Amino acid sequence: MVTPVQVPSRGRGERILINQTSYLGDVILTTPLLAEIRRCYPEAELDLLCTPRATSLVDNNPDLDHIVVDDKRGEGRGLRGMWRMAMELRRRRYTMVLSPHKSLRSALLLFLARIPCRIGFRQSAGWFLYHHRVNRDTKLHEVDRNLSLLQAFGMDPGSAQKKLRIEVDPVTRERVEQIWNSLGLERREGQLIFGLNPGSVWPTKRWSVEGYANLMVQLKKKYRCEVVLFGGPEDREIADRIQELSGHIGLDLVGRTSLRELPYALERCDVFITNDSAPMHIAVARGIPVVALFCATTPSLGFYPYSSRATVVQKELPCRPCTSHGGRRCPLGTEDCIHLVGSEDVLRGVEQVMNGKDQNDSTSENPFSPNFITL
Numbered sequence: 001m002v003t004p005v006q007v008p009s010r011g012r013g014e015r016i017l018i019n020q021t022s023y024l025g026d027v028i029l030t031t032p033l034l035a036e037i038r039r040c041y042p043e044a045e046l047d048l049l050c051t052p053r054a055t056s057l058v059d060n061n062p063d064l065d066h067i068v069v070d071d072k073r074g075e076g077r078g079l080r081g082m083w084r085m086a087m088e089l090r091r092r093r094y095t096m097v098l099s100p101h102k103s104l105r106s107a108l109l110l111f112l113a114r115i116p117c118r119i120g121f122r123q124s125a126g127w128f129l130y131h132h133r134v135n136r137d138t139k140l141h142e143v144d145r146n147l148s149l150l151q152a153f154g155m156d157p158g159s160a161q162k163k164l165r166i167e168v169d170p171v172t173r174e175r176v177e178q179i180w181n182s183l184g185l186e187r188r189e190g191q192l193i194f195g196l197n198p199g200s201v202w203p204t205k206r207w208s209v210e211g212y213a214n215l216m217v218q219l220k221k222k223y224r225c226e227v228v229l230f231g232g233p234e235d236r237e238i239a240d241r242i243q244e245l246s247g248h249i250g251l252d253l254v255g256r257t258s259l260r261e262l263p264y265a266l267e268r269c270d271v272f273i274t275n276d277s278a279p280m281h282i283a284v285a286r287g288i289p290v291v292a293l294f295c296a297t298t299p300s301l302g303f304y305p306y307s308s309r310a311t312v313v314q315k316e317l318p319c320r321p322c323t324s325h326g327g328r329r330c331p332l333g334t335e336d337c338i339h340l341v342g343s344e345d346v347l348r349g350v351e352q353v354m355n356g357k358d359q360n361d362s363t364s365e366n367p368f369s370p371n372f373i374t375l
Contacts, residue, residue, distance in 0.1 A: 014044035086112035164285035195269035199235035202326030204296035213245035310370035
């Protein structure tokens with residue numbers, strides 16, 4: 001058992017590290033914790049430890065002083081790579097670290113770095129390597145779970161500002177404007193723009209290509225609009241199939257925007273329709289109304305869109321969630337969570353957010369809670 005130590009004071013000289021080397025969405029959901037630490041420690045040096053890919057989402061965040069990259073699947077892989085990373089952290093002489101990431105590697109890395117005040121979750125795999133351990137309530141959203149680490153300071157997480165944050169620099173804005181102009185897309189009076197994100201790392205989190213294609217057709221019939229497909233190069237095959245099934249009625253941005261450019265590119269959208277994935281959280285951070293499709297995963301896992309300007313569409317099934325992140329294939333072989341959600345159900349979600357129906361009222365327990373359409 002590690003002997004507990006006193007949490008450092010809020011004076012000058014503190015060097016604080018936040019450790020979040022998980023998925024992109026997890027990094028975005030850590031930004032309210034960054035903001036609250038900055039508010040409480042305005043004169044401290046505040047750094048974030050994250051993966052190389054996540055840097056483009058946080059390197060303009062004004063709450064941070066530095067970003068430290070942990071390439072744990074590259075140069076930082078294995079025991080030797082972790083030791084090199086630990087020595088780098090030790091060289092930076094942090095006085096305190098908070099770790100929303102629950103892996104054993106994270107706990108061991110921070111222990112080897114000899115950071116004198118380590119705060120993590122009691123449910124972490126390496127819980128015994130933290131000085132202060134906070135209970136991780138599975139009933140809360142991940143934003144609120146991350147903020148619960150503030151309890152180690154004797155603070156009330158409920159009083160924290162909880163808005164997600166991604167900032168965009170002027171150079172990136174200019175590049176995105178050039179991309180939009182290349183599509184010949186100029187916003188006309190009364191015209192709507194719907195963004196669609198049909199991809200996901202996990203196949204069981206992707207709504208069907210048939211569903212997206214039918215939805216595109218219905219959107220075109222119901223609204224005076226343009227429909228824009230978003231995604232990375234790995235989503236090319238999916239996007240091509242959707243375009244083929246819909247009669248090529250969408251504008252295609254798949255593979256044409258980098259992760260750094262995506263937050264600003266999404267701002268052209270009146271509504272963003274997406275699978276449960278990092279772009280869903282990016283859209284929320286930029287204040288874009290979201291319709292989120294939850295297939296293999298469920299909102300109960302705590303990663304739903306953290307916004308009252310959002311609607312979650314899902315099919316209630318006893319087999320959901322099959323895993324915490326989704327999987328490569330349906331364990332039952334049916335893919336009911338994907339195919340039993342129809343385009344008309346998603347269109348209902350679009351209508352909800354278009355009509356401004358949200359949970360942000362005096363009766364809502366959580367002003368960041370979305371609407372739900374559960375079939």
